[in-house]
Amino acid sequence: MRKKRKGSETDVSPEVTDKFASACDSRSSNIRSHFSLEDYARIKKRCKEDVDAPPVGSCKSRLAGIATAPPCGASSLVPLGRGLKRKIGCIEVITRIGGKKKIDDDYVKGGTIGRGKFGSVWLCRSRSCGVEFACKTLIKGEETVQKEVEIMQHLSGHPGIVTLQAVYEDPDCFHLVMELCSGGRLIDQMAESQFSEQRAANIFKDVMSIIKYCHEMGVVHRDIKPENILLTTSGKIKLADFGLAMRISKGQVLSGLVGSPAYVAPEVLLGNYSEKVDIWSAGVLLHVLLVGFLPFQGDSLKAVFEAIKTVKLDFHSGIWESVSKPARDLLARMLTRDVSSRITADEVLRHPWILFYTERSLKTLSIKSKSKIQVGPSIQVSHSPGTELSLSRINGGCHSQGPQPALTSHSSSCKSEEQDENGLVDVLAVAISHVRISEPKRTRLCSPTGPIEQQCSSNLTANNLCRAF
Numbered sequence: 001m002r003k004k005r006k007g008s009e010t011d012v013s014p015e016v017t018d019k020f021a022s023a024c025d026s027r028s029s030n031i032r033s034h035f036s037l038e039d040y041a042r043i044k045k046r047c048k049e050d051v052d053a054p055p056v057g058s059c060k061s062r063l064a065g066i067a068t069a070p071p072c073g074a075s076s077l078v079p080l081g082r083g084l085k086r087k088i089g090c091i092e093v094i095t096r097i098g099g100k101k102k103i104d105d106d107y108v109k110g111g112t113i114g115r116g117k118f119g120s121v122w123l124c125r126s127r128s129c130g131v132e133f134a135c136k137t138l139i140k141g142e143e144t145v146q147k148e149v150e151i152m153q154h155l156s157g158h159p160g161i162v163t164l165q166a167v168y169e170d171p172d173c174f175h176l177v178m179e180l181c182s183g184g185r186l187i188d189q190m191a192e193s194q195f196s197e198q199r200a201a202n203i204f205k206d207v208m209s210i211i212k213y214c215h216e217m218g219v220v221h222r223d224i225k226p227e228n229i230l231l232t233t234s235g236k237i238k239l240a241d242f243g244l245a246m247r248i249s250k251g252q253v254l255s256g257l258v259g260s261p262a263y264v265a266p267e268v269l270l271g272n273y274s275e276k277v278d279i280w281s282a283g284v285l286l287h288v289l290l291v292g293f294l295p296f297q298g299d300s301l302k303a304v305f306e307a308i309k310t311v312k313l314d315f316h317s318g319i320w321e322s323v324s325k326p327a328r329d330l331l332a333r334m335l336t337r338d339v340s341s342r343i344t345a346d347e348v349l350r351h352p353w354i355l356f357y358t359e360r361s362l363k364t365l366s367i368k369s370k371s372k373i374q375v376g377p378s379i380q381v382s383h384s385p386g387t388e389l390s391l392s393r394i395n396g397g398c399h400s401q402g403p404q405p406a407l408t409s410h411s412s413s414c415k416s417e418e419q420d421e422n423g424l425v426d427v428l429a430v431a432i433s434h435v436r437i438s439e440p441k442r443t444r445l446c447s448p449t450g451p452i453e454q455q456c457s458s459n460l461t462a463n464n465l466c467r468a469f
């Protein structure tokens with residue numbers, strides 16, 4: 001029987017979930033999702049075999065989800081581009097025929113640089129050009145290796161996607177030679193220190209740009225989490241691990257319990273979902289970036305899922321008082337259970353919090369206007385009955401309901417960057433004038449619910465991938 005790495009059904013029983021011990025005290029363990037749904041599936045199996053099995057939280061295995069969406073291609077509503085067809089054709093050929101060339105012919109093997117659940121990632125150096133790459137070796141029998149390769153190739157060319165350089169096959173394994181990200185994982189940086197809002201916004205913008213690109217290319221990642229966000233030596237963000245990714249066409253519905261528990265969207269737990277699951281997961285990431293801990297926690301898998309479905313997040317008190325209101329507003333719009341109200345990647349990128357911290361022109365404007373304007377610190381963005389955001393200056397803070405689209409520039413985490421706040425009114429006006437949030441259906445954020453309403457180093461071409469075989 002073939003092993004299922006990803007895309008196989010996960011049935012998480014209460015007995016298994018109750019064995020899951022998640023939250024630890026350390027900063028690092030507060031933000032790690034570590035265990036994918038597949039982990040739990042494996043744990044379940046193990047629990048059957050051994051009643052004294054260690055808690056799920058101690059396991060190092062990986063997931064299985066179900067990928068029940070119809071395969072893209074002939075049945076896809078979106079016609080495939082010529083290039084894509086060529087790429088897919090290439091992958092099909094190379095995976096069917098198998099490679100004649102060995103990876104050792106072309107690369108010198110180096111040390112291990114990472115370990116996934118189904119194999120290791122190791123350093124290698126091209127014999128021909130001397131450039132270093134990362135090689136992910138996947139043991140054969142993994143049903144979705146082909147899908148992972150196809151999706152990586154489909155997305156290849158974007159600077160935020162780890163470039164797939166070549167694929168080799170030997171009797172036991174597939175070897176995916178990828179662009180090397182020597183800067184480590186985002187999660188490790190997050191564990192080291194709390195980010196300022198400025199830094200968080202810049203990282204988050206990059207992440208969301210990549211997600212937007214994936215969605216535009218008809219790909220749902222389904223496992224957005226800081227463990228899968230890598231950095232280059234120069235600090236550039238790269239999205240990795242497309243093992244759970246799926247091709248999706250417009251209007252298509254995916255199903256299957258897939259992802260990493262702490263990051264999984266509520267609709268995934270219900271069964272039918274779309275690319276919006278990546279927005280939710282990115283919202284969880286933003287939560288961690290802003291305050292350093294996961295929003296939905298529990299001491300069992302069941303408890304984590306229950307929290308995802310029902311916990312009412314309070315962004316108004318405690319630690320949130322030190323986070324700017326625009327940041328909280330964005331978070332609220334991402335972590336909304338009503339999928340149709342949840343904003344899109346494009347809307348995230350046009351949100352004032354992102355624009356303010358990442359648009360150079362706004363910063364410049366801020367500095368220029370600093371000396372001219374003296375205003376109070378609180379600015380509120382409110383939704384007009386129409387659909388656009390309008391800006392008005394008010395004293396004080398929050399609306400009494402809903403995700404709070406209120407802007408204030410108070411952030412203890414980023415004081416140095418916000419000292420020119422007196423000049424922000426015009427800046428924010430400019431920022432907000434760029435924002436059109438589509439039809440704001442503002443539901444109360446995270447209220448308890450019953451049933452949830454629901455190019456680059458782009459040296460990869462089809463040709464050079466094929467050449468490996």
Ligand SMILES: Nc1ncnc2c1ncn2[C@@H]1O[C@H](COP(=O)(O)OP(=O)(O)OP(=O)(O)O)[C@@H](O)[C@H]1O
Pocket residue numbers: 062113114115116117118119121134136162178179180181182185227228230240241242243
């Ligand atoms: N291109 C790369 N450059 C540098 N390191 C990498 C690269 N790809 C992966 N790694 C390292 O290897 C680890 C495992 O890689 P990856 O997540 O792709 O494997 P996986 O088997 O899907 O693992 P996971 O259990 O995280 O799902 C990463 O966390 C990272 O540390």
